[in-house]
Amino acid sequence: MRSFSFLLIAALGAGCGTSPDERPVSFEFVTLGILAPTCGQVQCHSTTTKTAGYAFDTLAASREALTTLTDDRSADSSKLIEVMTASGGSRMPPDSPLNEEDITLVKLWIDDGRMGL
Amino acid sequence: MKSLQIHAALVVVALAVLAHRADAYPQYQVGRDVTCTGCHVSPAGGGALNENGIAVAETTAWRGGDGSFMYGWKTPSWLALDGDMRGAAGYVNPGVSTAAAYPMQAEVGAIVKAGAGFSIRAVGGLRSPQDGGSIAHVLWSREHYVMWQQNPDSSEGFYVRAGRFMPTFGLRLAEHIVYTQRFGGDPLYFEAYGLNASYISKAFEVHATGFVHDPIATVAEHGDGGALYAEARIGEHAAIGIEGKHSVSDETTMSYGGMTGKVYLPGPDLQFQAEGEVIRKDITAGAGDIAIQLAGYLMASKPLDHGLMLDIGVGHFTQDTRVKGLYRDAIDANLHWFMTSHVEWLLTTRIELLDGAGGPNGGYALAQLHYRL
Numbered sequence: 223m224r225s226f227s228f229l230l231i232a233a234l235g236a237g238c239g240t241s242p243d244e245r246p247v248s249f250e251f252v253t254l255g256i257l258a259p260t261c262g263q264v265q266c267h268s269t270t271t272k273t274a275g276y277a278f279d280t281l282a283a284s285r286e287a288l289t290t291l292t293d294d295r296s297a298d299s300s301k302l303i304e305v306m307t308a309s310g311g312s313r314m315p316p317d318s319p320l321n322e323e324d325i326t327l328v329k330l331w332i333d334d335g336r337m338g339l
Numbered sequence: 340m341k342s343l344q345i346h347a348a349l350v351v352v353a354l355a356v357l358a359h360r361a362d363a364y365p366q367y368q369v370g371r372d373v374t375c376t377g378c379h380v381s382p383a384g385g386g387a388l389n390e391n392g393i394a395v396a397e398t399t400a401w402r403g404g405d406g407s408f409m410y411g412w413k414t415p416s417w418l419a420l421d422g423d424m425r426g427a428a429g430y431v432n433p434g435v436s437t438a439a440a441y442p443m444q445a446e447v448g449a450i451v452k453a454g455a456g457f458s459i460r461a462v463g464g465l466r467s468p469q470d471g472g473s474i475a476h477v478l479w480s481r482e483h484y485v486m487w488q489q490n491p492d493s494s495e496g497f498y499v500r501a502g503r504f505m506p507t508f509g510l511r512l513a514e515h516i517v518y519t520q521r522f523g524g525d526p527l528y529f530e531a532y533g534l535n536a537s538y539i540s541k542a543f544e545v546h547a548t549g550f551v552h553d554p555i556a557t558v559a560e561h562g563d564g565g566a567l568y569a570e571a572r573i574g575e576h577a578a579i580g581i582e583g584k585h586s587v588s589d590e591t592t593m594s595y596g597g598m599t600g601k602v603y604l605p606g607p608d609l610q611f612q613a614e615g616e617v618i619r620k621d622i623t624a625g626a627g628d629i630a631i632q633l634a635g636y637l638m639a640s641k642p643l644d645h646g647l648m649l650d651i652g653v654g655h656f657t658q659d660t661r662v663k664g665l666y667r668d669a670i671d672a673n674l675h676w677f678m679t680s681h682v683e684w685l686l687t688t689r690i691e692l693l694d695g696a697g698g699p700n701g702g703y704a705l706a707q708l709h710y711r712l
Contacts, residue, residue: 245628322694
C-alpha cells in the first residue's frame with residue numbers, strides 16, 4: 223500500500239513534461255491522440271453513435287468528419303475550432319474541457335495544411 | 340434547428356458523463372470481508388445479484404423491503420431475472436454552465452442455470468441512438484456469455500466464461516468517468532468477445548482474459564488482446580492488486596500496467612481504494628508516435644446511517660509526459676442513498692482542474708435515480 227501511495231502521489235504531483243510541445247502535428251495524431259479519447263468516446267462521436275453525423279474514433283471516420291469540419295485556409299474559420307472554443311452551450315466536448323495545448327495543436331495542424339487528411 | 344442541436348448535445352453530455360454500467364460497489368469489499376462473488380453472479384462483480392447480494396441490498400437500504408426481482412416474482416429454479424434503469428438530471432460545466440435531464444440506462448437480464456455448474460447469461464437493453472439510425476440500432480446486448488462455475492453453491496473457486504463481457508481489470512468502480520477507467524483501459528462499453536478464467540477466494544483472486552473486439556456491433560474496444568488482474572488480501576482489512584492489459588488494433592497498440600490498493604479502517608468505518616496506472620499509447624498508423632500517460636485515483640468511502648454512503652475521490656491524468664502541463668485533476672464527491680433494496684439515489688459532483696488550474700476548469704453536479712427491477 224505504501225508503494226502504491228508513492229505512485230499515486232507521484233502521479234498527482236506530475237507536471238511531468240518539461241519540454242515544449244513536440245507531439246506530431248499530423249492527421250493521425252490529431253485523431254488518435256486528441257479527438258478519439260475525448261470527442262470520440264463511444265457515447266458521442268464514435269462510429270457506433272455518430273452524434274450529429276460525425277465520428278472521431280477511427281481514422282476513416284475522422285477523415286470524413288474533419289474534411290467537413292475544418293477549413294483548409296484557416297483554423298479560425300473552422301467549425302471544429304469554433305465548437306472547441308465556444309463560450310456558449312454549444313461548446314465541445316460538452317462534459318469536460320479540452321486542454322489548451324490540444325486545441326493549439328489542432329489549430330496548428332489546420333493552419334499547416336491539414337497534413338495527412 | 341439550433342435548439343434541436345443544443346438538445347441533442349445535452350443528451351450526449353448526459354450519456355457521456357453518466358451512463359453507468361450497473362456495477363458493483365467495491366466500497367463494500369474489504370470492510371465487509373466479501374468477494375465480488377459474495378454479492379454478484381459474475382466473477383468480475385457488477386450486474387445481477389445473487390441471493391446474498393439481494394439480502395445485502397435489503398439490509399443496507401433505509402427501507403429495505405423485498406429485494407428480489409420485481410418484489411418477489413416467482414421464476415423456475417433454473418431461471419433468474421434482473422434489470423436496471425437509470426436516469427439523471429443536473430448541471431454540467433465544460434467551461435460554460437448547462438442544465439440537462441435525460442435517460443441513461445434501461446437493461447433487462449436473465450441467467451439460465453443449465454446444471455453441472457454451467458449457466459448462460461444475457462443482458463439486453465438500450466444504448467445511445469445513432470443520429471439517423473434505425474430503432475434496431477438502439478437495441479443491443481452488452482453482455483452474453485456461457486459460464487462454468489466450479490462450486491455453484493459457493494462464491495469461491497474457479498470460474499470460466501466465454502462470450503461477450505468486460506475484460507476483468509482494475510478496481511471496476513461503478514463510476515466510469517473516473518480517470519483510471521475512462522483513460523485507463525476500462526471505459527464505458529469496453530465489452531469484447533473473450534475467454535476469461537478466474538479463481539476467487541477470500542485470500543486472493545486472479546482473473547485472466549483473452550479478447551477480440553466485437554466485429555459486428557463495433558463499440559469502444561477496437562483492439563484484440565489480453566487482460567490480467569490479481570489481488571491478494573493483506574491481513575484482515577487490506578488488499579493489494581496488480582493489473583495489466585494489452586490491446587492491439589489497426590491504428591493503436593495500448594498497454595496498461597498498474598496497481599490497486601484497498602484499506603479498511605474499522606474504527607471510523609472508512610474504506611480507501613486507490614489505483615495507479617502507467618499507460619503506453621503507441622499510435623501505429625501514419626508516421627507513428629508513442630506517448631506515456633499516467634492515471635491515478637484515490638477514493639474514501641464512509642457508510643452513514645439511514646442507507647447513506649459518502650465517497651470522496653481525487654483523480655489525476657497526465658495525458659502525455661512529454662508535454663509540461665498537459666494534465667487534469669478531479670475532485671469528486673458522491674452521496675449514495677440506498678432508499679430501498681430497489682431504489683438508489685445518487686448525488687454526484689466533480690470539480691475538474693486542467694493544467695494545475697492554469698487552464699479551463701469544468702465540473703458537474705447531477706442527481707441520479709437508479710432503479711433495480
